[in-house]
Structure formats: structure tokens, C-alpha cells
Amino acid sequence: MTILFHDPLLDELGVWPLAYAPYGGCDFGELRAIATTVGDGGADAFYAAFAAMADGLAADAAAAEKAGHTASARELHLRAAVYYASSFHPLYGTPVDPRLVDAFDKQSAEFGAAMALLDPAGTAVQIPYDDTSLPGYLIPAPGSAGERRPLVVFTNGYDATITDMYFASAVAAGRRGYHCLLFDGPGQGEMLIHRQLPMRTDWEHVITPVVDWALGHDLVDPDAIVLSGWSLGGYLAPRGASGEHRLAAVVADPGQWDVGATMTLMATSMGVAPRAAANPSTIDQKTIDAMMAAITANPRLDWSIVKRGFWVNGVDNLADFLAATLRYSLDGVGSHISCPVLVTTAEDDFLSRGAQRFVDELGDRVTLLDFTAAQGAGMHCEMLNRSLLNRRALDWLDDTLQRA
Template sequence: MGIDDPRQGAAIAQMMGCSQLYLQNSTPAGELVEIPWGNDDALQGYFLPPPGRAGRKVPVVICVGGAEQYKEEHLCRMPRYAHERGMALLLIDLPGHGHRRGFHEGFGRYDIETAISGWVDFLQTRREVNTRKIIILGDGLGASLATRGASFDPRFAAAVCDAGIWDLHERAFLASRIYGGEPSSDEFGDDVVRLCSSSIATRIECPMLVALGERDWLEAGHVRKCCEALAAGGHNVELKVFSAAETAASHAQRDNPTIANEFIFDWIADQLATIR
């Protein structure tokens, strides 16, 4: 359904209505939450506390999707993995995302980082949140937004992100357009690797996990070199490439999200275990 489809408004309203029924009937119940944004506007999110943790401060995983995703998609994909490990979830809207998309709202909005920090500010006001254990998880193309958020906000305990790979590809592409010529795939990849030392990920202070499918749109070899360059610079970054043999090898591990999410949330739990 296109953003100009006249049926979109009704479909989105029904989707959000179903999502709110899901929250109300969860155990414990989830919440529809908001933070102020812009002039008389707000960003919405879904806060889902884990069962059996009433009265205790809990870690929170902020889930960020790509511009083409709706936060509602995560309701059927993420809660089980977080809740089994005693973590709460915050599924968020960002400017220009999901039902907020418009013709003039794009993926590269300048205010994404500010909005992500606004959601961290919100969590710090919640009594049930362990503010030393806030994690950001970027799903699909949201991995690049998780990198942007973590690079501008030092309050994250860990980040599941793309370690700045999307940003590096954009810069390499723009450089090729400015200086002319059509670089080969290998030359383009070499340009990306060369730019790693100035990646926005170098500003991230917390541990990073890059989860990549072998058949993703990114070349696994280039991503590995970028992660190695970041590690050589003293950054705590781990790369997991899901092979075709084990499945979860497609973009965002859509062919087997269970394997991917089990690995990702186990990694998050390991990082949290080191924080007292």
C-alpha cells in the first residue's frame, strides 16, 4: 500500500487498534507512551515490561526499525526473546517513520539522533527502569539508525547496529559521484573500508554487535574489514555473519528470525551481566 493510497488511514487505524488490544491483554499489560516532538506533536512508542519483575528495576531494549517499518511489526517478533531474559522493550516511532511517513520525510532526517535521545530521556523518568542498562537494537535498515543514536548518546550500555556501514556506503557513493567514474564493486568496497577510520561508529563508547546475513545486500567481507578496523582502533565490536547453511542469511535475517533473535538477545544478556 503506497503512502498516497486513500485506504491507508483506515488500515493504519485498525493496525494500531489491534496493537493496543495486544498491549492491554498482555501479562503484565503494556503501555502506549509518548514523548513531545515538534510543535504540538508527539512520537509514540509501546512499552512492554517483562513478567515477574514487578517492583524491580529492569533493563530496557529500545527497538528501532527502518523508515519502511512500523513499530507494530515488532510486537509479534521481539517480546518473547526480551521477556525470557528479564528485559523490557520499548518499540518506538521516529520522525518520518511508519505511519508518520510522508512525501517529504526521508530516511536521512537530521533529527533522528535527537529523537532517539528523547526516548532515552523518557526512560530515565521511569522508576522501573535500570538506567544503566539501556540498549539500542536496530532491526533491518534500523541498524544504521541505531548507530547514529549510539554515536550521539553515551547512555547506552550496548548497541546492536551496523557500526556505521550504511553511512560509509553513502559517503563512498557521494565521493564517486563528485569525482566521477563508476567504481567496480571491489573498488567501491575498498573505498568503504578506507573510510572506516572516520566512521561515526568511532564515537560509540559501548559494546557493539553487527548481525549480518551472508546473503544480505552488504558484502560480508567488506563489513568484516570495517569491524576489524574499528577493533584495531580500540572499539568493542563483534561481528556475527549468519551463513546460508545455518539460515538467517537474508537481509535482516528474515528467513529465520528465531535464530537471529536468540543470538542477539543472548549477546545483550552477556553485555548486561558485566554491569553491576
Template sequence: MVAAIRNAEWCAWFPEDYRWAYNVMLVLAVVPTGGAEVGEIDRVCRRLAGHVGDDERWFREWGAMGDHVRGLAEKAEARGDRRAALAHYRRATSYYFAAERFRFPKDAEALASYRAMTDCFRRAAELDDRYRIEHVEIPYEDTALPAIFISAASSPDDRRPAVLFMSGFDGNKEHNWFLGAEDLIARGVSVLSLDSPGVGEAVRFRGVPLRHDYEAAGSAAIDWLEGRSDVDADRIGVMALSLGGYYASRCASMEPRFKACVAWGAIWDYHRIWRERIEAAYAKQLPVPGEHLVWSTGTSSNTEALRLLEGFRLADVVPRMDCPFLLVHGEDDQQVPVSDAHLLYEACGSADKTLRIFTNEEGAAQHCHMDNLSIAVPEINAWLADRLGASAG
């Protein structure tokens, strides 16, 4: 029997609808890192009040806020205020990201909104003189995967540890910026934020679908990092969130060059997760509309997508892992049960492994800790910097 959906009582906006509530939380979560403004979020949510479930209206209202804030950025640029323009472009990035997530099909209008998001992030990066932010291409089979590299090095020959940072089922390389990238740089760890197969620009503009053997992307990323003079090839880790808990665990188990692994949210049997969702006619807690599955896998039906997901199981994979492993999960994660975290932890073959469950009492108990990143991110990043032997320069 499928468990009844619980109201999202942890979210003041749209508590009656998990998907809408959780996605508002995604935007709220990046306020401390400059990715959004509470007043702007509130304005959008007030316009959406009484329209829960109307994804077209969601697309229009968040997109309109993106347009508004991008306009502020352009005006600030015109008057020579780089700092204000940078801040506005960063927030516009998040609002376009929120808008496009629910839009199906991924038609020309949806893709234009997504392109506005990537353009705003790129312009913000160009205005940010605090960091060396590079938009790069990672050679991958017969194409390339788009990525963002932020160096912690003080010079081109200052070899620093690095982490491959991937999102999950429905994130992207731009959103990763707001999830602790600056903190990692401050700790002396360079960041390669990747749009991996089935994710971000890779699937939208290059037709690269989701796949189970994610080490193909992980190995491509390490090959690229090893070619940089400012990266210590012996100190490269991998971290990913949500479905990325599968990506990172798979990569670290199959690619021995990774020296540390963070699964930011457990995935044990993704086929089971989606089988249950489909059997419940998508009545279970979902982060995005159910159509995302068929689209991101490049399949033509749920049946075909489920066949592809049969490979997304870790029981026969993670016993091979031998690098340090950190698994973090929320006690009240309503997308993936905490029991899956215990299964993954027990099966992992690493001698140095840590399971951290954030509780309801302390906060950060929801999926990937989006209800309180401020306590989760420092723990994750401190562990990663320690295992990679990083020291801030």
C-alpha cells in the same frame, strides 16, 4: 554494471519476485511468536498466485485477511474468550502490516488500513495480562514520537536495564513485538519500541520525516527512559534492524549514555545503496516500492532524497563509539552486501565489538535473518542482556 537479480529460491511463494517473496517471509517469520498462521498465509498467497507485481491486489488480499481475523477476534471477545481474542488480534496486526506496505500513495484507504493495524495491536495489548504494555509518547522537538513500553520490572521501583528498539526503513513499533520483545522481557530487559523519524505512525500521522542525525531521537528516548522509576539509567542499550543498523550505530556513537549497541543488519553508506537502486530503475532487490524513499524523507524527488541521504554514512561517525557493539548480518543478504558489514565492523571504535555473520549453511542468511529468526534472535538478545547486566526476576 548492476548485478542481475537473483530469484528468491529460499521462498516457496513468488520466488520470481524478490520483493513479494521477502515480504511473505516477513509474515512467515512471526508465526512462532503468534504473529501469523501458516494456513492463513497460504490462503492469501494462493489468491495472489498469477498476480505477481499487482500491488493493489496485494493490498486487497492481505487487508481482507486482516479483516477476517479481526472479525474472529471480535467474535471471541463477544463470547468472553479473551485468550482467543488476543491471539486473533495479534495475527490481524501482521496482516494489516503486510497489506499497507506496498500501497502508494499513502491515501485515506492506506492510512485506514494502517490504523486498523495499530488498533488491533493495541486491543491485543489490553487483553494481555502477562505483561505491562504501555502506549506512550516520547517528547521530540515540537511534537512526540509514539512508542510502546514493555517493562521487565516486578514492581514500579524495580530498576531494570532497558533497550531502545527501533525498526528500519519500512518497519514499525508493532512489528518489533514479534521480533524478540518477549524474549528480552524474559531475560530481564525492558523494551521501548519506538516509531522513530520516517517510520510508522511518526511519518504517517505526524509528518516526522527520515533524518540523518538520528541521535536526536535516540537522546529523546533516553531522556524519557531516565524519568522512569523502573529503569536503571546506567544500563540502557539501543538495538535496531535493517536501516536501523544505521540508526543504532549512529545513536551509540553520538550519544554516550547508551551502554550497548546492536546493529541488526549492517548499513555503511545508505546513499550508495539508494543511488545504485535508482540507477538500476529499482531493478535491484527492494523491500518495498521505490516510492517509499521520497515519501519517508518528505522530499519531492529522487534527486532531493539522494541529497538528504548524503548524511547517511558512518565512516566518520562509528570510530567515536566506545560502548559494546554487536553487528549481525546475513551471508546472503540481497539488500545490503556482506562486505558492508565488514567495513562497519572494522571502522567501529569500540574495544568490545563482535561481528556475527549467519551463513547459508546454518540459516538466517537473508536480510535481517527473516528466514530463521529462531536462531538469530536468541543470540542477539543473550548478548544484549549480558552486556547490560540483566538477570531475569
């Protein structure tokens, strides 16, 4: 059953901003107007409708700023950023669609304009990383006036942008008094779209320089740095914590101990023998072709695996994609996590089905939160009741840091 958009995939992507409504990122009427404009159209209509709404809000933001209406300008810049960020999700894939790049850049510009109008202002940062840097924003808690406080480092997964992460998590954390650091890692946002750096599974290699940078900032309490990840970040965050032991806590929403096991299950459901599924290079080409035919015939699978998964992982064929996913595992390293871990699981989210593995492996270091359809939070990342997730996660974090 769809919520607003006629097409099931476009509805799944298009209702993301509803998660941000409690935090000022969306109004239902705007989203319904966009869906009405899209009607029975496809990805092109989806992009055009979201971009048109964003263009209008961006123009209003500029006018409000010129007139000295700072609060309105900030809200409008942020709302425009959300709709630009939403517009290009169906366009994922290679070769990269120039409309995607344009919308991403406009989203980044609108978000940056809004950050400059916060009080205190959010600051664009570049975090040294290998021979390049990771772009991000340090966003002080409202009213903190230069105070040293706990810092939550938020990490995305496959799909989202810094704008998404801001509304999904950082606004709520800031209201609780936490400073927030948002960044793009390899395979995410600017690092993928402009620098062509694919995702890497050893996220500890990414998080350690981020923590190094944070420890050099006067606003950050060095004993209270938290790492929180959503979607694929529910694997990346604990993977980062497995090799970075200066963290006070980690949040995985949802907890994903072994992402590769999910892809292996998909392969076996398509008739691949378990031994071959565990070693994709041994799958014969006829079987690969049959799997690809089934995937491309399913719009949801085609988008998530071929368009999104291939691009993010820097591969161009199914066998290499399956091999890449097998490396997304905490086996052999997860036991090295030394800080408290909050893990979520949602009733209707198959990606969270392995969350219990964290409890089995890490024992009382883990707190498991269950979310249900009856709460309106049974979907991936609790997207239709994100405020419930934030309340429960931040309560846990408040208690955990007080005990430390």
C-alpha cells in the same frame, strides 16, 4: 525462487510474517491461504487478501474478548495486527493511498487492544520530541510485576511498523526478562503516515529524548538501557549511540556504517562517474533520466527507491534521493560510540557487506555475528530464521550487561 507468492517482490514482502511464527505472529497455513488467494494478482490483490484475513481475525478477537477468553483475544488481536501491517507494504509511495492509511490505523488499533491484554499490560506512551511527540509502547517483561529491569529500546528502519518490531524482537527480549520500548521516529509509522515527518539521518537527535524519557520511568534500570535497530535501524542505532552516551550497549542488525556508499555503488553500476556519484547535483539530467528508466523497469528497485525511498526521505526526484542517502554515514561520528556494539552480517544481504567497517573503526568494542544461508539465516535481517538471531543477540546482551 519464490516461497509462497508468485510475484518475486510480493513474495519478498509477503513472507515477512514467517519471521514472527515462533512468537505467535503467524501460522503458515494462514499465510499460504493468503498467497493462494493472491495467485497471479498484483499489489491490489495482495492488499485485499491480507486485509480480509486480518478483518476475520479482528472479528474473532472481538468475539473472544466479549466472551471472556482473554488469552485467545490477545493472540487474535496480535495476529490481525500482523496481517494489517503486511497488507499495505506494496502500496508505499506518494500520493499516500487511503487504503494504506486505513490498514495502518486498523493495525494500530489491534496492536493497542492486544497490549491492554498483556500481563503486565503494555502502555501507550508519547515521548516529547522537538515540538511534537514520538508515539510508542512500553512493554514490561512478562511476570515482572513492577520490577526495575534493563530496558531494550528498539528502533525500526524504512519499512516496518511497531507491530513488526514487537514480533521480530520484543517478544524474545521480554521472555529473557527485558522491558521493551518500541517507538516511531521521523520517517516511520505514524510519524510518516499521519504527521508527514520524513526520516532524518542524525538519529542521535531522536534517541536522546527517548533516553531522557526512559530515565524518568521507575521500571527502567538507568545503568542498563540498550538500543537495538534492525534493517536501516542497523545504521540508525549506532548513529544514535554516537551522540548518546548513557547507553549500556547497542545492536545493529545488520551493521551499516555508510548507507550512502551502497547508493553510490548503484549509481556507478549504472554508468555514473564515481566523482559525479559522490556529488549527485552534478549528474546531468540525461543520465538521471536513464537511471530512472532502469529503476522503474525493475519492480524491486522501483518499490525500494521511488515508492519507498522518495516518500520516507521527503524527496520527489532521484538526484535529491541520492544526495539524501549520502548523509547516512557514521564517518566523523562513529568513533564517538563508547558502549559495546553487536553487529550482524548475513551471507546474502548486500546491505551488510560493510559490517566489517565497525570492527576496523571501533576495535574490541565490537562483536561481529555472521549468519549463513546454511543456517537458513542468510537473508536481510535473518528473516527466515529470526529466532536464531534473537538467541545469539540476547545471549550477547546477557553477557555484556553482566560484565558492565
